[in-house]
Amino acid sequence: MNNKRSEVSGAVIRRLPRYYRCLLRLEEQGTVKISSRELARIMDLTASQIRQDLNCFGGFGQQGYGYSVSALKEEIARILGLDGRKKMILLGAGNLGKAIVGSLDFEGSGFDLMAIFDTNEWVVGSEIREYPVISTDKLEDFCHEHHPEAAILCIPQEGAELLVPQLVELGVRSFLNFSHYDIDIEFSNVAVENVYIADSLMTLSYRAAALEEEQE
Amino acid sequence: MNNKRSEVSGAVIRRLPRYYRCLLRLEEQGTVKISSRELARIMDLTASQIRQDLNCFGGFGQQGYGYSVSALKEEIARILGLDGRKKMILLGAGNLGKAIVGSLDFEGSGFDLMAIFDTNEWVVGSEIREYPVISTDKLEDFCHEHHPEAAILCIPQEGAELLVPQLVELGVRSFLNFSHYDIDIEFSNVAVENVYIADSLMTLSYRAAALEEEQE
Numbered sequence: 001m002n003n004k005r006s007e008v009s010g011a012v013i014r015r016l017p018r019y020y021r022c023l024l025r026l027e028e029q030g031t032v033k034i035s036s037r038e039l040a041r042i043m044d045l046t047a048s049q050i051r052q053d054l055n056c057f058g059g060f061g062q063q064g065y066g067y068s069v070s071a072l073k074e075e076i077a078r079i080l081g082l083d084g085r086k087k088m089i090l091l092g093a094g095n096l097g098k099a100i101v102g103s104l105d106f107e108g109s110g111f112d113l114m115a116i117f118d119t120n121e122w123v124v125g126s127e128i129r130e131y132p133v134i135s136t137d138k139l140e141d142f143c144h145e146h147h148p149e150a151a152i153l154c155i156p157q158e159g160a161e162l163l164v165p166q167l168v169e170l171g172v173r174s175f176l177n178f179s180h181y182d183i184d185i186e187f188s189n190v191a192v193e194n195v196y197i198a199d200s201l202m203t204l205s206y207r208a209a210a211l212e213e214e215q216e
Numbered sequence: 217m218n219n220k221r222s223e224v225s226g227a228v229i230r231r232l233p234r235y236y237r238c239l240l241r242l243e244e245q246g247t248v249k250i251s252s253r254e255l256a257r258i259m260d261l262t263a264s265q266i267r268q269d270l271n272c273f274g275g276f277g278q279q280g281y282g283y284s285v286s287a288l289k290e291e292i293a294r295i296l297g298l299d300g301r302k303k304m305i306l307l308g309a310g311n312l313g314k315a316i317v318g319s320l321d322f323e324g325s326g327f328d329l330m331a332i333f334d335t336n337e338w339v340v341g342s343e344i345r346e347y348p349v350i351s352t353d354k355l356e357d358f359c360h361e362h363h364p365e366a367a368i369l370c371i372p373q374e375g376a377e378l379l380v381p382q383l384v385e386l387g388v389r390s391f392l393n394f395s396h397y398d399i400d401i402e403f404s405n406v407a408v409e410n411v412y413i414a415d416s417l418m419t420l421s422y423r424a425a426a427l428e429e430e431q432e
Contacts, residue, residue, distance in 0.1 A: 005426035011227065013422055017415035021396075044401060080418050081425035095315035102311060104414055110421035150424060174424040176417060180237075185260065189431075191423035193416050198320055199233035200409050201392060202296050205326035206229055207407035208366060208390040209297030210221035215405075 005079075008056050015053060016080055018043060023073035035066040084110040086174065087146060091163060092154030093118035093133050096178060100154060101128045114146060139163070143170035150174035157181045221295075224272050231269060232296055234259060239289035251282040300326040302390065303362060307379060308370030309334035309349050312394060316370060317344045330362060355379070359386035366390035373397045 022043055026034060040047040054072075057079055077083060088111040090097055097116060106113040116133045118124060124135045134142060142148075151172050153160050160179035164186070167175075174191040175183050184192040238259055242250060256263040270288075273295050293299060304327040306313055313332060322329040332349045334340060340351045350358065358364075367388050369376050376395035380402070383391075390407040391399050400408040 005422065005429050013419060014415070016422065017412070017418040020418065021412075021415070079422070081421040082418065084421065084425070086421070086424060095311045095318060099311035099315050100413065104417055106417070109414070109417040110424075111417070150420070173427060174420055176420045189427070191420065191427040193420040193423060195411075195413060195416050196233070196237075197316065197411060198325070199230070199237070200411050201320055201322070201325040201327065202233040202236065202298065203229060204366070204390055204392045204407065204409040205297040205300065205302070206221065206232065206295070207409060208302060208326075209300065211389060211405070211407040213221050 012053050012056055015045075016076055019053075020073065020076045020080060020082075023069055023076065026069045027073055031069050033066045034069055039067070080110065082108065082110040085112045086110060086150050087148040088113050088150040088152065089139075089142070089148045089172075090116045090131075090152040090154060091118075091136070091139075092116075092159070093120070093123045093128060094154060097152075097154035098128055100152060101131060111150060114148060115142065117142075136163075140166070140170065143167070143172070147171055150176070152176040153179045153181075155179055228269050228272055231261075232292055235269075236289065236292045236296060236298075239285055239292065242285045243289055247285050249282040250285055255283070296326065298324065298326040301328045302326060302366050303364040304329050304366040304368065305355075305358070305364045305388075306332045306347075306368040306370060307334075307352070307355075308332075308375070309336070309339045309344060310370060313368075313370035314344055316368060317347060327366060330364060331358065333358075352379075356382065356386065359383070359388070363387055366392070368392040369395045369397075371395055 022039070026042075036047040036050045040050050043050070057075070085107075088106065090101060090113060093116050097118075101113070101116065113131055116128055116131050117136045117139050118133055119136045121135070123133050126133050149172060151167055151174070153164070153175060155163070157180045160177070160181035160183070164175070164181060164183055168187055168190065173189070175193070177183055177192055177194045178197070180196070183190060184194075238255070242258075252263040252266045256266050259266070273291070301323075304322065306317060306329060309332050313334075317329070317332065329347055332344055332347050333352045333355050334349055335352045337351070339349050342349050365388060367383055367390070369380070369391060371379070373396045376393070376397035376399070380391070380397060380399055384403055384406065389405070391409070393399055393408055393410045394413070396412070399406060400410075
């Protein structure tokens with residue numbers, strides 16, 4: 001890699017999973033080589049944008065020869081750190097937590113989900129997929145014993161405000177944050193990816209208004 | 217507004233809901249005026265970025281006097297189209313659908329959620345919050361009668377591939393898309409906001425790797 005990961009812009013970082021998904025699909029379809037122009041068409045980007053993005057990481061393939069789909073996919077997986085096995089816990093076994101556990105590929109994304117924590121005694125002791133649901137009272141003991149490095153927060157803001165400082169203290173450094181608690185403003189030296197589903201609904205409202213405006 | 221909505225860059229559009237949330241909170245806290253510098257600090261942006269963003273929409277406030285929190289909030293709400301009442305349906309009453317219905321403020325985001333559709337006969341006929349769950353068999357009749365303009369897709373890719381062409385045919389033009397079906401590539405003249413939760417997990421993997429690299 002030419003650049004340090006921390007020097008790459010947010011927009012490029014956000015496109016990497018899209019490249020990865022796209023290349024995975026191409027590989028499944030049996031595509032061996034692809035030109036930046038063709039990749040651009042599939043991804044709805046420009047060819048020069050794709051060359052620029054990949055140059056952030058040292059460049060791949062040779063001008064005019066196209067990219068090897070599987071080599072590029074592997075390289076992007078490596079950049080994304082998908083080859084890792086970072087121990088992860090999930091907080092909140094409500095509908096969102098269940099949806100996340102039921103739909104995400106943790107291993108394929110570089111994580112090893114260990115357990116789910118919840119305060120609701122009705123779900124504590126059950127399993128979601130093969131993952132045990134444990135009482136939040138036992139969070140501290142669990143962290144001392146198993147040292148998870150990452151957490152998914154499917155809990156409300158107030159819960160996150162209470163638990164995140166404790167988790168950081170216990171060594172958790174990476175957060176996939178669905179709560180509206182601003183972890184990255186409160187703490188430094190943490191890796192946070194915020195998902196604001198409510199923002200996406202407002203963005204859709206904007207796009208719908210833009211579409212109407214165009215058609216007037 | 218100086219510019220047409222369709223001419224504003226994606227990055228600016230994505231920041232608008234953040235501005236809105238931030239201003240809403242400031243208003244609730246009783247803040248009346250705010251400088252671009254202070255707003256920048258809270259939002260972790262630069263003051264010049266904020267001035268540039270707001271200039272896309274004709275500029276607000278007077279240099280040196282700061283912004284009126286409530287006037288700026290109202291103006292951003294108007295730009296986002298939050299004052300609208302676009303009729304909306306949701307497809308898929310699984311965990312994700314339930315989480316969405318349970319957590320989002322549809323009215324505050326410019327939408328009027330009318331009904332939830334699902335194929336599972338165990339949930340058809342029930343209600344989630346006050347919204348009825350209707351059989352997907354009745355989707356066409358419902359659209360003919362009520363003319364929804366927007367849909368949230370909490371269904372798998374195969375379901376979306378089947379239903380989206382029908383929905384577009386029936387007049388639905390805006391999609392909040394949690395399925396991995398590429399609506400915007402298949403159709404033009406639609407407004408689509410894709411939410412790829414799986415991508416956020418990969419992005420977190422990257423950020424965790426970047427954090428580790430920094431600390432080495």
